[in-house]
Amino acid sequence: GAGVSQSPSNKVTEKGKDVELRCxxxxxxxxxxxxxQSLGQGLEFLIYFQGxxxxxKSGLPSDRFSAERTGGSVSTLTIQRTQQEDSAVYLCASSxxxxxxxxxxxxxxxxxxxx
Amino acid sequence: xxxxxxxxxxxxxxxxxxLELGCNYSYGGTVNLFWYVQYPGQHLQLLLKYFSGDPLVxxxxxxEAEFIKSKFSFNLRKPSVQxxxxxxxxxxxNPLRGSTLGRLYFGRGTxxxxxx
Numbered sequence: 263g264a265g266v267s268q269s270p271s272n273k274v275t276e277k278g279k280d281v282e283l284r285c286x287x288x289x290x291x292x293x294x295x296x297x298x299q300s301l302g303q304g305l306e307f308l309i310y311f312q313g314x315x316x317x318x319k320s321g322l323p324s325d326r327f328s329a330e331r332t333g334g335s336v337s338t339l340t341i342q343r344t345q346q347e348d349s350a351v352y353l354c355a356s357s358x359x360x361x362x363x364x365x366x367x368x369x370x371x372x373x374x375x376x377x
Numbered sequence: 378x379x380x381x382x383x384x385x386x387x388x389x390x391x392x393x394x395x396l397e398l399g400c401n402y403s404y405g406g407t408v409n410l411f412w413y414v415q416y417p418g419q420h421l422q423l424l425l426k427y428f429s430g431d432p433l434v435x436x437x438x439x440x441e442a443e444f445i446k447s448k449f450s451f452n453l454r455k456p457s458v459q460x461x462x463x464x465x466x467x468x469x470x471n472p473l474r475g476s477t478l479g480r481l482y483f484g485r486g487t488x489x490x491x492x493x
Contacts, residue, residue: 265420293479304381304467305421305483318480353421360479362409362471363428368421 264288266369268354274375275344283339283372285354291367293360294337296329299371300350308352311337312360344376381470383484390458391492398453398487400468409471410451411481412442416464424466427451438462460493 267286275281287294296308307321311331322328326344331337341348351373355366384399402408412424425436432444442453451468468484 295480297481297483302485304383304485305469305481307480307482310480312479321480355421357479362473362479363426364479365411365423365426366481368413370420 266354266356266367268352268369268372270372271370272373272375274377276377277346278343280340280342281344281374283341283352283374285337285339285356285369287335287337287354287356288367289335291356291358292334293357293364294331295355295357295366296337296339297353297355298350299353305353308339310360341374344374346376349374349376381468381482381484383466383468383487385487386485387488387490389490389492392460393457394491396453396455396458396462396489398466398468398489400451400453400484402449402451402468402470402482404449404470404472404482407473409473410442410444411469411471412436412440412451412453413467413469413483414464415467421467424453458489458491460491462489463491464489 269284292313294311297305299305309329310318326342329339351371353371355368357364357366382401409428411426413421414424415421427434427444435441465486465488467486469481
């Protein structure tokens with residue numbers, strides 16, 4: 263497809279379970295970002311991948327959160343032992359080279375609800 | 378703490394009214410500035426951006442924004458809104474620090490509702 267895709271669209275899980283969220287960036291984009299949007303909050307940066315460089319993980323809220331990017335393309339965000347405060351929309355974005363002036367192209371998001 | 382502030386949480390206008398949405402940031406030094414918009418049921422998309430040159434930038438659908446460095450502001454404007462402008466608007470800043478290159482800091486968003 264032409265845009266950033268994310269799956270699943272919606273995820274309902276029980277507290278304490280692990281979840282995996284997937285992001286497929288625009289083909290050829292070397293930079294990939296994960297953000298989180300909680301109810302009434304702005305978008306909160308989580309993690310940033312740029313090519314083969316070490317990812318910027320400074321936005322991950324706890325060690326229950328991790329992400330990887332395989333083959334410089336698809337990324338998976340994993341949340342272990344989910345808590346109710348993890349409920350949010352998780353957005354993925356990509357950009358061509360990760361340069362500061364570039365537009366970031368966002369996916370539709372995954373809406374996570376932790377019961 | 379450094380931040381991006383959008384002062385209006387929800388703005389309600391009638392069609393043809395003028396719009397100004399405020400955005401202030403607290404990062405020093407050189408910044409890149411963005412406004413993103415999310416129409417109902419759609420992805421977040423870029424409305425306009427500023428990184429250098431003329432501080433008045435024009436974006437899609439008749440929107441413009443003015444960067445005022447002395448006020449740390451990047452307010453969004455449109456002279457005459459339409460019903461189709463109903464959406465949520467997000468201001469974002471890239472503070473251009475080496476370790477955070479590419480990373481955006483977002484405001485909380487402003488929901489704009491335009492009545493026909």
